[in-house]
Amino acid sequence: MHVRRFQDDDAPELVELYKRSVRSIGPKDYSTRQIEAWLSLAPSLEAMRARCTDGRAVLLAVGNNGRPLAFGDIETDGHIGYFYCAPEHAGSGVALEVYNSLERHALGAGLSRMYVAASEAARRFFLRRGFHVLARRDLRIDGVPIHNFSMEKQL
Numbered sequence: 001m002h003v004r005r006f007q008d009d010d011a012p013e014l015v016e017l018y019k020r021s022v023r024s025i026g027p028k029d030y031s032t033r034q035i036e037a038w039l040s041l042a043p044s045l046e047a048m049r050a051r052c053t054d055g056r057a058v059l060l061a062v063g064n065n066g067r068p069l070a071f072g073d074i075e076t077d078g079h080i081g082y083f084y085c086a087p088e089h090a091g092s093g094v095a096l097e098v099y100n101s102l103e104r105h106a107l108g109a110g111l112s113r114m115y116v117a118a119s120e121a122a123r124r125f126f127l128r129r130g131f132h133v134l135a136r137r138d139l140r141i142d143g144v145p146i147h148n149f150s151m152e153k154q155l
């Protein structure tokens with residue numbers, strides 16, 4: 001396994017990874033309706049491609065066969081956007097490798113802060129990485145109540 005930058009032909013696998021991750025890991029903390037609402041936010045192939053080439057850093061942990069196991073992105077202001085792990089690799093350290101690379105990238109870019117709107121699973125993950133919760137955010141997606149947490153880490 002190693003971490004590398006996004007390449008254009010990764011987009012289809014990242015869309016699939018996003019959906020598999022939400023479907024398999026999400027139900028631990030969110031209801032069926034909430035998972036459906038979250039999935040409705042999954043990007044199209046074109047949206048994923050556009051996002052991954054808009055200037056943010058998109059980093060993937062890939063296995064020996066070159067397939068993505070986890071990925072995350074960080075914008076130039078330190079905002080972590082997507083952060084998803086393939087369900088069959090959750091808890092194996094692959095998302096941690098992506099996170100460590102995102103933090104190295106932020107430090108290399110001279111950022112003093114990283115921040116994220118974290119799901120329940122991500123809240124637990126980021127707490128262990130030295131983030132703290134600023135606020136719980138109660139949202140509605142297509143009328144379905146769902147929540148996440150605004151978190152940050154000073155670098």
Ligand SMILES: CC(C)(COP(=O)(O)OP(=O)(O)OC[C@H]1O[C@@H](n2cnc3c(N)ncnc32)[C@H](O)[C@@H]1OP(=O)(O)O)[C@@H](O)C(=O)NCCC(=O)NCCS
Binds near residue numbers: 085086095118125
């Ligand atoms: C959030 C998410 C990416 C976190 O993934 P994860 O499975 O916790 O991450 P990893 O696979 O890196 O596992 C990390 C754990 O594996 C442990 N680990 C196990 N084997 C390891 C190894 N060989 N090397 C390093 N770490 C290892 C780490 O110590 C770490 O444990 P800790 O967090 O208790 O310290 C994942 O839960 C997910 O995809 N959730 C669904 C989508 C989601 O909510 N995304 C966030 C949107 S904001």
